[in-house]
Amino acid sequence: MLDSETKRRIDTARDILVGKVPDPKSQVEQITIALIYKFMDDMDAEVEELGGDRSFFAGEFAKFGWGRLMSPSVGGHELLSLYSEGISTMPQNAGIPALFRDIFKNAYLPYRDPETLKSFLKVIDGFTYDHSERLGDAFEYLLSVLGSQGDAGQFRTPRHIIDFMVEILQPKKGEVILDPACGTAGFLISAYKHILRSNLDAQGNSTLTPDEKGKMATNFKGYDISPDMVRLSLVNLYLHGFKSPQIFEYDTLTSEDRWNEFADVILANPPFMSPKGGIKPHKRFSIKAKRSEVLFVDYMAEHLSPRGRAGIIVPEGIIFQSQTAYKDLRKMLVENSLVAVISLPAGVFNPYSGVKTSILILDKSLAKKTDKIAFFKVENDGFGLGAQRRAVEGDDLPFVLDQITNYELRITKGEELITSEDDRVLIVPKSKIAASGDYNLIGERYRETSFVSSHFPMVELGDVSEVTSSKRILAEEYVPSGIPFYRTKEIVELSKGHEITLELFISEERFQSIKSRFGSPAKGDLLISAVGTIGISWIVSDDREFYFKDGNLIWVRNLENRPVGK
Structure with missing residues (x-):
């Protein structure tokens, strides 16, 4: 410590x-x-x-x-x-x-x-x-200031998310462990610490032999395109006891030098951003793409050993984008290695990015033993989703870790896989995911909803309210203070009764101009999230003035004032 x-x-x-x-x-x-x-x-x-x-x-x-x-x-x-x-x-x-x-x-x-x-x-x-x-921990503390976005769209992965992914994959001594976009080597350090903890006797002494320790030192590998990140990774591993860290300045997507190297465990949060004109990869990728996130996931899936497994943080585009490369990638994953998708809340990377992400869990051995894929939903990772990311109660990560561990154990034993009654868990047949041809990996899309009889008539939403959209606000229209601007993350927090930290504003003048032409949400109106955590709703509870992000939220107004059939 x-x-x-x-x-x-x-x-x-x-x-x-x-x-x-x-x-x-x-x-x-x-x-x-x-x-x-x-x-x-x-x-x-x-x-x-x-x-x-x-x-x-x-x-x-x-x-x-x-x-x-x-x-x-x-x-x-x-x-x-x-x-x-x-x-x-x-x-x-x-x-x-x-x-x-x-x-x-x-x-x-x-x-x-x-x-x-x-x-x-x-x-x-x-x-x-x-x-x-102690010295390794000191250096990790120093690295914690590296939160801002890099030139290639990198974001420092929160430590608790790294440790969560490592606990799912359970890396073991003797296994080759790789991060092909290693940044400061956070995943590699966490995996190393996990192996050390897993090899202690009752008195807390290491049971690893000198040969095992020596092999472990050469089994941890990292690549990064940035010489600055390579330098920091080298120091980080060195200060954790690695005499000769296997960290290489290497372009995973355009170089073929290490294409024939495979790993038993791959952990990564690859860059989400592609340069103008896209990536120009070499010809050995099975998925033809120019987007970095597609190519990185393809690379990791293709470089697992026969019993290999991977945990990969991906942007939402991987989950549902309709372009051919995305669909081909999802098809390949579903057919060969995907066992679970873990949806993370938008805001995990705050204050540096509000990007919505998921974790893909690949396991080539388990994937062959089941015809299903599990979907897990994390709504609370133990920290508020505002800029400060303060600790909060209700952490879903321990629950999801327990559920996915039991799920993988049942596959190993050949036991029946049954969806939990908890709405954070859903198990879906691969055939159902493949049926539409787009291999969409949004779990909620496959949830079967049963309707309960009610003495209230069922009507179309448009028959009892007005569903409308807002005027699109451009990034350059944001100002330091003024009328609050809500996105999905604010609606999610408000729906839970939480206070929100206001981060974006538009000017009073711009707000009044929009309001005079399009109106603005009023008390009693309903806002529903349409991206990220889809379906979360919040009824405007007071006379506050605010505007919202078009496309992210659906605005339902005059909900109580329009009679049925009118």
């Missing part, structure tokens, strides 16, 4: 940099480089104390040693020169392992202020190299 003093030092280092290095990713990179620089000197000092010779800061690199940097006799501008030259030339240092040369690849100092550097390195000086879990 991260101790408060280490956390304080990391926060202080970031506070010092923020004025000169405003980008969070660059802050993390500068702290990462400085820590490894300091740790190399610590290791040199330890060897020296045992009677050996320094190897990292020796020969022509001796002048860059940490002790020299911290010497009171070194002035500010000399410090700038030494440190800047030291980090930029370290990849040419033959005395350090290839891992460290990779970490320093393209490293540079992005500012030229001696006082900032001196204060920053003084804080780094308080860290001591230590291959303990």
